[in-house]
Amino acid sequence: MNRWVLDPGSNAHVCNTRQFGWSFVRKAKPGEVIYAGGQVVQIAEWGTVVLNVRTPSGKAPIKLTHVALVEGFFANVLGLSRCRPLGIHFDSGRDLLYQNNPSNVVAMLEYSNGHWLIDAEENDRPELSTLSTFAARFQPQRTSQKPRPAIVATANEAHQLWGHASKQAIDHLPESVTGFELVGDNKAPKWKDCDVCIQSRMTQQISRRTPEDTNTTVRNNQLSGS
Secondary structure, three states, rough: OOOEEEEEOOOEEOOOOOOOOOOEEEEEEOEEEEEEEEEEEEEEEEEEEEEEEEEOOOOEEEEEEEEEEEEOOOOEEEEEEEEEEEOOOEOOOOOOEEOOOOOOOOOEEEOOOOOEOOOOOOOOOOOOOHHHHHHHOOOOOOOOOOOOOOOEEEEHHHHHHHOOOHHHHHHHEEEEEEEEEEEEOOOOOOHHHHHHHHHHHHOOOOOOOOOOOOOOOOHHHHEOOO
């Protein structure tokens, strides 16, 4: 897929090709991986990507930092959880991202086939045929003869890793999942303490945006959170 998909539950930005205006920062270390669909995928590089997005006042660029490059990955992913430290929030009722105040819209999204797309049509996207070539080469890590090390996570990290599962489900993970270890003294958040869980339970949000609120500002034009 040659579009950028918003993932409210992901804590990582992922790019599937260098042809998206990729700017290299550093090589990924062995063991720096992402978990997707039950698979473990090694990250190739870390870098930045600049995207054009639609705003109330027209197109504007945003810079994604701390982006993982995994060539051939099924899609380009903007992880909403990584943007939380900047005050970036998702309004599914209005199909947009805003910063701190609901009137401060930073990106207008396109809802298509069950996904929210963030990149504007005017972005220079790679050809799908090129991505198909990378996808054919894409191979997740194979299971070796040695037992895979246990996945270690805090309750809060497990809450995000397992798609914002309930507190009760997270508490029972160590006894229900082989190869998983829960560490730390903190407890998994209840749904009312998690912005993503709250958003998913909302069926409607009334906009209080007035016609005067047309200015859009993004701190340093960056979405990161690293």
